[in-house]
Amino acid sequence: MARQRDADRTRAALLVAARTLFSTRGFANTGVRDVADLAGVNSSLVGRYFGSKQGLFRAALDSVLDITPVLQGDRRRFCADMVSALCDTPDARGPLAMMILSAADPEAHATSVELLQTKVLTPLAEWLGPPDGEWRAARLHILWSGFLTSWRLLPIQALDDTRIASARRWLEDATQAIVDEGAP
Incomplete structure (x- = not known):
């Protein structure tokens, strides 16, 4: 043993x-x-x-690219939980950084694209459901990866520590707006 x-x-x-x-x-x-x-x-x-x-x-x-834990929570808290996962997890930038910094290698790039699809986009699209779950999942990914890139990987001045609280609220609202597009 x-x-x-x-x-x-x-x-x-x-x-x-x-x-x-x-x-x-x-x-x-x-x-x-x-x-x-x-x-x-x-x-x-x-x-x-x-x-x-x-x-x-x-x-x-x-081992780090998996959205299902957030999807298993209370749907009404999804936006807050997702923003918390992006902003409060010490290594939230890690998976995105791994994918971006490895994009020049064809095999690593293909692995990144495959895992992003199977571990994030497909489960998120299924969770979002109709109408247009795949497109809404893609837009959420664009929103979140753009935010993380602009905050952690290629930091812009507008996202400094004095504005992060308002940026988080904006990110929650923008996420909620996309999620709500499919609400009955």
Whole structure:
């Protein structure tokens, strides 16, 4: 049993290290040895647990890109819960940063597009329902990713600390307006 716990701990450490490096350096500038060094393990374990750097990227992104917990909450609180997830989660920018910084690599880009669709857009569209759930999910993604990019990845002065409270209210209202388009 101790061996399984060590394997689980090693795998988890590799995923944390991978998320950190892929979200700050991108796919191309992150090596398997870099991830293993940060995790404090031998680099051969990346291949053992994930098969390749691409497999590690997929597992790291898959482990953090999931909207279903927010969708399972009270529908009336969705907008507040979503904005809280975007603004109050210490690493909320991580998945978006991983995808943006890895877009230059064709395989990592394809993985990002696939996981974004299956882990965020499709479940969100189904939750939103008719009319036009897919289009509303796409617009919400554009809204949220634009906000995170402008606040955390490429910060603009208008979103400084003095305005973040009003920006959050605006984001909640804009999210609610898109969600309400399908209300009976």
